Amino acid sequence: MGIEKHYDAVVVGSGPNGLAAAITLQRAGKSTLLIEGADDIGGGLRTKELTVPGYMHDVCSAIHPMAMASPFFRSLPLIDHGLELLYPAIAAAHPLDDGSAGLLYQDWSATLQHLGKDAPVYSRLMRSVVDHWETLAQDTMGPLRFPKDPLRLASFGLDALQPASWIAKRFATEQGKALWAGMAAHGIQPLINFSTAAIGIVLSAVGHRYGWPVPKGGSKSIAKALLSYYKTLGGELKTGFWLDDVNALPKHELLILDITPRQLLQLKGVEWSNSYKRQLSRFRYGMGVFKVDWALSEPTPFTNAHTRQAGTVHLGNTFTEIADNEWETSRGKHVEKPFVLFSQPSLFDSSRAPEGKHVGWAYCHVPNGSTQDMTAAIESQVERFAPGFKDTIVATHSFNSMELQQYNPNYVGGDINGGLMDLTQLYTRPTLSLTPYRTSQKNIYICSSSTPPGGGVHGMCGFHAAKTALHDHYG
The missing domain is CATH 3.90.660 (Polyamine Oxidase; Chain A, domain 2)
Structure with a gap:
């Protein structure tokens, strides 16, 4: 048998936030594996023939007012990777x-x-x-x-x-x-x-x-451009891998999850603190x-x-x-x-x-x-x-x-914002913390739209989660 590869970080979920986290880590010189449960990447950034052949429909998001308003997206050469x-x-x-x-x-x-x-x-x-x-x-x-x-x-x-x-x-x-x-x-x-x-x-x-x-060609064009850039940095991708037990993952130092609190609580192979579980269970969709x-x-x-x-x-x-x-x-x-x-x-x-x-x-x-x-x-x-x-x-x-x-399991009950974005959950999502991307496990982070700044195609949740992880573990 060959020796299993060891990654600095595994990122689960290839929506805009998962892609952003993986890119941020890879730009920092860390080896990353991006895992997606579906057969294609994108999360909310997918375009398919949903009705009849020849008609291309955006499955989730279609218009992107926050894409170029995002400091993270503006820092990337996405035009060079096919995005128009x-x-x-x-x-x-x-x-x-x-x-x-x-x-x-x-x-x-x-x-x-x-x-x-x-x-x-x-x-x-x-x-x-x-x-x-x-x-x-x-x-x-x-x-x-x-x-x-x-x-x-x-x-x-x-x-x-x-x-x-x-x-x-x-x-x-x-x-x-x-x-x-x-x-x-x-x-x-x-x-x-x-x-x-x-x-x-x-x-x-x-x-x-x-x-x-x-986006010309549909919302999938944003995901394709992000993935193309990620791969030029040396990042790796595995699709068709639905995660329900962290023990099934390759060896890694950091784990960043583009999932919401409900899935986090259902994840096997990890023991959350009682305090963290209580806060996650109170999260409102x-x-x-x-x-x-x-x-x-x-x-x-x-x-x-x-x-x-x-x-x-x-x-x-x-x-x-x-x-x-x-x-x-x-x-x-x-x-x-x-x-x-x-x-x-x-x-x-x-x-x-x-x-x-x-x-x-x-x-x-x-x-x-x-x-x-x-x-x-x-x-x-x-x-x-x-x-x-x-x-x-x-x-x-x-x-x-x-x-x-x-x-898309992140759309709990059809909530496309990853949780209610009212005054009490606008920044204290999913927990009351100045670093809400951290979990009760020191090497596991959450980067979904259930973290600040919330829903939208901007990648900022993933960017901040990855920066927090880098700061915590690499200074």
Whole structure:
């Protein structure tokens, strides 16, 4: 028998955070093995023919406002490894029943012109974050620590820690309020929760700073570029290896896990301290999602002409309607007119569908663990703002929240954020600690979106986990 290879680190899970952790360790000169349970890499970064041949659908994430807003991703030569990002001029649109829409242009001036009387409010809320994102990112996209710019962070926090519902009262127009509602609702929680304003501010501001790009060829292109770079550093990959017992792993010094607290507690071959187990067992998961993909015969015929040019469309009408429905969903109810996030990537990337054809991508929020089919409700919401949409449907594929969990165990009950990101779990995730990436075992770390800064395709959870491990063991 040959001698088993010994690695400095094994990283389990090849989503953006697992890839980020592996890259960070490999860049530090450590030998790493990246392990993935599925047959292909990516976690939430996968693109497949879910409906009929020739139509390429993003299985999970589709639009990536945080990708280039991530200090870690910006430090990598991903363009040299095949990543091409496409930038819709209108990053997001929010149509209303009256035919108007709230619009987020990547261009700052165009957004202010569109907002009219709400422009001063919007500018006061966003301008400093747009201008100083790089500094703020260092202070917000990671664990709690002494900030690089305390005064600017404090100024940001005065707005960011408020409920989105409070901020909405500053806007005068229904279009401005609705645009704000759609941004804040990405937080997947009631808009009356404290800190929901942070999600809306950050997504809007980075939309101006970096756009909301569509990866050419689908979200898998981001994973492929990360893997390509990782391999040039000498990193190794093993797919098709579902981990349930750490004793099955190759010899290693460090183990970094891109999994959430529930899987951590179920892991065999490791004994957690009682205190750590108690904290993990109290970790709270948020609402789930129900997702639909469509093969379409033509572009989605939104009544509002600008909405037909947007990469992302928020469907839910007014702030009040969205806030009410998100509240009801958080209380365990399935609503008739859910808030829907819709993306139309084939408008900007012709490789997603046969010539002249298109794909649509959407999800709505549902109670965690829901198995109810929300396809009809989502399609009716699209039809509401795009009459004739249902006639364009060639084929449909859907995931309920439990099917999403089966596809990716990190989506517990369909929660794609790795746990509720409310005020009490925004930075104290998964435990109350200044170094939440550490576990009770000194050589095991957690790097999933259940750690700061939480959900999104940015890799910062993996980056910080790997940096913590390096500091602990190598100084």
